[in-house]
Amino acid sequence: MAKTSEDAKYHFKIWNGPNEVFDEDSPLHYVENYNDPRDFGELAGDYALAAQSVFDQYSKNQLTNYIAPLLHLIRQCLELDLKWLCSQVAHTEHQKHFEPEHTHNLKALWDESMPWIMQNIPLIARDVRLDATFRLVQAFHSIDPNGDLFRFGLSKVEAFSARKSADRVGFKKSLFPDFENAHYFCQHWALVVAWGYRGGGNEEEWQCSTPGGWNPLSFPRI
Known part of the structure; x- marks a missing residue:
């Protein structure tokens, strides 16, 4: 109840x-x-905007105080993006029992959505953002599997015989471009699933109008 x-x-x-x-x-x-309540995808967009704002401030002064909040926003956005993917896949005949709101596990969310999409919409393999998105999800899952490290500063998960601490986490300049690509990758393919596009051998079958003129074939190709 x-x-x-x-x-x-x-x-x-x-x-x-x-x-x-x-x-x-x-x-x-x-x-x-x-x-209508906001869905995972809409809220992910809100978190992406907030992450952009914090990243802009961090870029100006490089204050380390911004790092944990920034990484929390990025991880939360990725989690919401993956939950949106899962929820769209769940509307098909696949894994209706899975309830994405009950987990913070990024790997579980990826595993519940991406294999089905790869099998039923193989065109996704031509998206140049796929591998980088997977690497980013893997990295965040490995460093913060519970989703508590950047929220609370200390995680229940340990490394080197001590609880993980947020001030031990660093990142490269490529993090934010990789995050933006991952966010838009998830958003695009969640919409592809939602609109019922399947297959990938005949792209002419995908050339149909959608509200607002959104084009399912508009993504960066390998």
Whole structure:
């Protein structure tokens, strides 16, 4: 059973408005507006924008204070991207039992989505971003398998007989370009799955209109 948290001091429905106990001075509140909830893909885009902003600040002054928040945003975005891929694959006949929101394991999310896509949409193998995306997912999974290292500074996972600490993590200049490519790679192929494109031998079958003019064949090729 789902937990409920709707204290009227901080929550109200848009059609009813706040009641007499609502705290007008609270810096935070929750409004049920009855719109469709944001999906993993949309939220991943939000995290990508936030990561870009933090990366820009880090690039200006190289303050190490930015590193853990930046890596947390990047890892969270990758996790959401992979969860979106999984959710789109789950809408097919494959692995409907898998619930991506119940894990932070990047390898599990990759393994639940990518093999099915590679088999059913082999054109993905021609995307030049595939190998770099896999390397980035592997690196983040190896260094922060639980998704707690950059959130809390210390992970429950150990290395060299001590709990992993976020201040031990470094990165190359290529990290952010690799992350951008990985983000857009996941976004593109999640949409390909969502729109029902299959196969890959005959690209003419993919040349059909989509809302907004999105082109499933528009990706960097090997």
